[in-house]
Amino acid sequence: MDLYRLVRAQWDRALAIAAAVAGLIALFVGWLGVSDAILTTQQIPYLASGGLFGLFALGVGATLWLSADMRDEWRLLERIADAVDADLDAPQQSSAPSAQA
Amino acid sequence: MTSVTGSVRAPRTATVGRIRRGTRARSLPAVGPWSRRLLVGVVVADLISFLVLVVVWYRISGQLYGKETIVWMDLGAIALIASGTAHALWLVRGRGRLRAGRRAVIQAVAPDHLAALASDRRALRAAMRGSSPRSVTDRDAATALVIVRGIARFHRPGCAFVADRSTEAVEPGSTGDFEACEVCRP
Numbered sequence: 001m002d003l004y005r006l007v008r009a010q011w012d013r014a015l016a017i018a019a020a021v022a023g024l025i026a027l028f029v030g031w032l033g034v035s036d037a038i039l040t041t042q043q044i045p046y047l048a049s050g051g052l053f054g055l056f057a058l059g060v061g062a063t064l065w066l067s068a069d070m071r072d073e074w075r076l077l078e079r080i081a082d083a084v085d086a087d088l089d090a091p092q093q094s095s096a097p098s099a100q101a
Numbered sequence: 102m103t104s105v106t107g108s109v110r111a112p113r114t115a116t117v118g119r120i121r122r123g124t125r126a127r128s129l130p131a132v133g134p135w136s137r138r139l140l141v142g143v144v145v146a147d148l149i150s151f152l153v154l155v156v157v158w159y160r161i162s163g164q165l166y167g168k169e170t171i172v173w174m175d176l177g178a179i180a181l182i183a184s185g186t187a188h189a190l191w192l193v194r195g196r197g198r199l200r201a202g203r204r205a206v207i208q209a210v211a212p213d214h215l216a217a218l219a220s221d222r223r224a225l226r227a228a229m230r231g232s233s234p235r236s237v238t239d240r241d242a243a244t245a246l247v248i249v250r251g252i253a254r255f256h257r258p259g260c261a262f263v264a265d266r267s268t269e270a271v272e273p274g275s276t277g278d279f280e281a282c283e284v285c286r287p
Binding site for chain 2: 041044045047048049052053055056059060062063066067070071073074075077079080081083084086087
């Protein structure tokens with residue numbers, strides 16, 4: 001599977017990785033800015049941009065990744081429910097011994 | 102709770118159906134285990150938080166001194182907390198729906214499996230006492246796979262779907278058009 005298909009199929013995980021990477025970059029850039037600033041008042045803008053945006057992006061990424069896991073499990077539950085429904089419906093629709101579903 | 106292998110189909114189907122249908126919002130279709138209304142709420146909360154963070158950054162970056170920067174930082178922290186709270190609510194709601202779905206599936210499928218496990222445990226205890234009866238595991242080994250007339254899948258002998266049904270033994274290599282059961286996974 002090429003990268004484009006993988007990203008399309010796993011768009012939520014791709015977004016999660018992108019958000020996490022963006023958050024880490026924002027935190028790193030903010031840290032660089034703060035470490036170069038001398039005055040505390042000069043550091044606050046870096047804290048607001050790098051720190052707050054980095055945490056925000058990391059939170060979005062973590063939520064997207066956990067949501068993708070939950071959605072996968074939900075799909076699996078739906079498949080099991082469909083299998084239960086199919087096996088319950090089959091003997092009442094036909095009593096033939098051959099495979100029908 | 103109704104039985105998986107019982108002949109009363111409607112209540113059982115309704116039990117399983119709750120996994121998919123009962124967890125959806127009334128007016129909007131569901132997105133995985135979440136309602137679309139909750140999705141819209143979380144996205145709106147994130148957008149507002151993002152806009153507040155942009156405003157905070159814009160207002161702070163223009164000032165070098167003053168108490169106002171602290172006030173704007175507090176506003177940014179509040180936006181961050183609001184976003185985190187929305188995400189936590191999203192995840193907690195999703196976990197709750199998943200737990201309900203798991204419970205519905207287990208209630209639909211598990212009773213016969215639990216009976217088979219109890220039978221296994223009784224057989225194990227009897228074997229430890231020296232009487233060595235034929236256990237369910239022995240029976241599974243003797244008859245590898247079974248089918249039921251009218252069901253398109255083959256199962257293990259201890260599968261919940263074939264409990265209390267008349268089964269026919271088949272060789273593992275001669276399952277033909279039948280598919281493997283997704284519950285017992287033979």
